[in-house]
Structures are given as structure tokens and as C-alpha cells.
Amino acid sequence: MTARIVVTGKIPSAGLQVLRKAGLDPQAWSQDTAMSRQELLQQVKGAEILVTLLTEKVDGELLDAAGPQLKAVCNVAVGYNNIDVAACKARGVTVTNTPGVLTDATADIALALILMVTRRLAEGERVIRAKTSWQWGMHYMLGTGVTNRILGVIGMGAIGIATARRAKACGMSIIYYSRSEIDTKIATELGAKKVLFDELLATSDVVSIHCPSNDSTHHLMGKAQFEKMKKTAFLINTARGPIVDEQALVDALRNQEIAGAGLDVFEFEPKVNAGLLDRDDVVLIPHLGSATTETRDAMAMLAADNAVAIANDRKPLTPVA
Ligand code: DGY
Numbered sequence: 455m456t457a458r459i460v461v462t463g464k465i466p467s468a469g470l471q472v473l474r475k476a477g478l479d480p481q482a483w484s485q486d487t488a489m490s491r492q493e494l495l496q497q498v499k500g501a502e503i504l505v506t507l508l509t510e511k512v513d514g515e516l517l518d519a520a521g522p523q524l525k526a527v528c529n530v531a532v533g534y535n536n537i538d539v540a541a542c543k544a545r546g547v548t549v550t551n552t553p554g555v556l557t558d559a560t561a562d563i564a565l566a567l568i569l570m571v572t573r574r575l576a577e578g579e580r581v582i583r584a585k586t587s588w589q590w591g592m593h594y595m596l597g598t599g600v601t602n603r604i605l606g607v608i609g610m611g612a613i614g615i616a617t618a619r620r621a622k623a624c625g626m627s628i629i630y631y632s633r634s635e636i637d638t639k640i641a642t643e644l645g646a647k648k649v650l651f652d653e654l655l656a657t658s659d660v661v662s663i664h665c666p667s668n669d670s671t672h673h674l675m676g677k678a679q680f681e682k683m684k685k686t687a688f689l690i691n692t693a694r695g696p697i698v699d700e701q702a703l704v705d706a707l708r709n710q711e712i713a714g715a716g717l718d719v720f721e722f723e724p725k726v727n728a729g730l731l732d733r734d735d736v737v738l739i740p741h742l743g744s745a746t747t748e749t750r751d752a753m754a755m756l757a758a759d760n761a762v763a764i765a766n767d768r769k770p771l772t773p774v775a
Pocket residue numbers: 508530531532533534556693741742743744745
């Protein structure tokens with residue numbers, strides 16, 4: 455008898471192939487749009503392993519709907535704020551995520567947002583697309599250079615480090631705030647200095663968020679924090695929306711407490727605060743951090759590898775601590 459695996463969202467076929475090659479017969483959602491909650495609660499009934507996307511809320515209700523035979527939830531994402539890990543633990547359900555495979559793709563997007571917002575690239579593109587008349591001018595659409603500026607990284611995990619590397623290549627110096635220590639070799643290579651949170655806010659020209667989203671990081675960036683930033687500084691968020699109090703960000707931009715923001719994620723995703731939409735000092739992209747074909751394949755395959763391991767009573771590759 456093979457384990458009953460339910461894949462609750464559409465994942466790349468590379469992931470399904472891993473499951474099938476291992477002799478498993480996943481029941482997989484094949485539509486691009488997410489299942490309704492009602493449907494989800496129905497579909498998970500009797501599953502032993504769930505392969506989930508970040509758009510699915512895995513809470514006590516869903517775990518109960520699945521039933522006591524549920525062994526694991528394998529999220530196809532590095533972030534797992536969609537999963538109530540404590541509720542899983544309480545039911546003996548293992549949770550896995552997909553670290554590593556999306557590090558470079560996400561860091562690329564963080565760097566892209568840094569350059570887009572500091573150099574006003576989206577704004578410039580809008581000028582052209584709107585067929586607004588324009589002409590090169592000595593003072594036309596001047597931005598802020600990043601060379602010799604300071605990048606402040608909040609959360610110096612793999613993606614924070616990869617972003618710092620890219621920023622260093624652009625001539626930025628790196629400071630960071632992180633709960634954990636980083637490898638001294640990496641710190642030396644990057645010339646990165648660990649600082650207190652308030653010092654990072656007060657010193658950075660660009661603040662880039664790379665920490666996980668959880669109770670302790672909810673609204674880590676709010677009114678008080680924006681007030682501490684330089685008026686010339688930019689905020690970048692490629693981590694998770696709820697880490698930033700989006701209304702406080704809008705207010706800070708309106709009050710010119712900071713110079714701009716580049717956002718890949720939103721507090722109430724997919725909704726975006728209306729106060730951000732018509733501002734030229736923000737760059738808004740729709741959660742594209744890991745959105746390359748090869749990265750999504752790798753994420754699906756890693757989640758599937760975790761599911762296969764669990765189905766065979768082996769340790770998963772990337773359990774959530
Ligand atoms: C993740 O894996 O957490 C990313 O946000 C997905 O794009």
C-alpha cells in the first residue's frame with residue numbers, strides 16, 4: 455500500500471515525476487487557480503502526506519480535516535508562515551520546506567529591486583510606455599547611485615548573504631542584523647559588520663528584509679522604525695509582506711521619512727495597499743522572488759524528495775526546525 459499523497463496546488467511536473475518514480479501515486483490539483491478552502495478541506499481527507507503551496511493555509515482546521523493518519527506537510531516554499539507549525543507538532547506532523555534552491559533567484563530579485571527603485575527604472579519605463587514626451591537632460595530623472603552606499607540586511611541567512619554578495623559587487627558596503635552568527639569566512643569575504651537593529655536603521659542607505667515571517671517579526675518595520683531610517687534611504691522586501699506594516703510604510707513615504715521602497719511581497723497579498731499604487735517612489739512586483747522555471751522545478755523536486763523520504767519512513771532532507 456503506497457502512502458496517500460495529496461498535492462494541493464499545481465506544481466511543476468518535475469515534482470510529480472519524482473513522486474511517481476518513487477512508486478507513489480499523488481493526487482494532484484492541476485488547475486492554475488488555487489482550490490477553494492471548502493474543496494481543500496475535502497481533498498485532504500485521509501491524506502498521509504500533503505504537498506502544499508504558500509497560498510494554502512495549513513492550520514488546525516485543515517489538519518483535523520486531513521485526519522490523524524497525516525504524517526507530513528511538505529511546503530513548496532522556503533517560507534512556511536502559511537503553516538501552523540505548532541499545530542503540526544502537536545499532532546506529530548512533520549513540516550518541511552525548500553531552502554537553498556531559491557536563494558539565488560530571490561537574491562537576484564532583491565538586487566533588481568534595489569537598482570530599480572534607486573535608479574527610478576520602473577518610473578522611467580512608465581514614461582516611455584505612456585508615450586509621454588521626454589528628452590535626455592542633465593537633470594532629468596536623476597536617481598541615487600548605490601556605489602559606496604550602505605546595504606543593511608535584516609536576516610543574514612542564505613538569501614540575505616546572497617543579496618549582500620550581489621550588493622558588494624555593486625560597490626555597496628554591508629551591515630547586517632541577525633539573530634544568528636554567520637560564518638566568519640563569509641563575514642570577512644563580504645566585509646560585513648553585525649550591528650544592532652536601530653543602528654542598521656539609522657545607518658543604511660538601503661534596508662533589505664530577509665528574515666522569516668513569524669510572530670516575532672510581524673510588523674518588524676513599522677512607524678517607529680521608518681522614523682529611525684535616513685530620509686534618503688530605501689526599503690526592500692522580498693521576504694514576506696506581514697514583516698512590514700504596509701500602512702505605516704505608505705505614511706512614511708507620504709511624509710518623506712524614507713525615499714522609496716521596492717516590494718515583491720505584500721502584507722495582505724495579493725491585495726496591495728492602495729496608497730502604494732500611484733506612487734512613483736515605489737517599485738511593486740507580484741511575488742516573483744523564486745519565479746524562474748528552473749527554480750520552481752527545483753522547489754517542487756525538493757518538496758517531492760521530502761515527501762518520498764517520509765513515505766519511506768526516512769528522515770526528510772529539509773525539515774523545518
Ligand atoms: C518562498 O519559497 O518562500 C518564496 O517566497 C516563494 O516564491
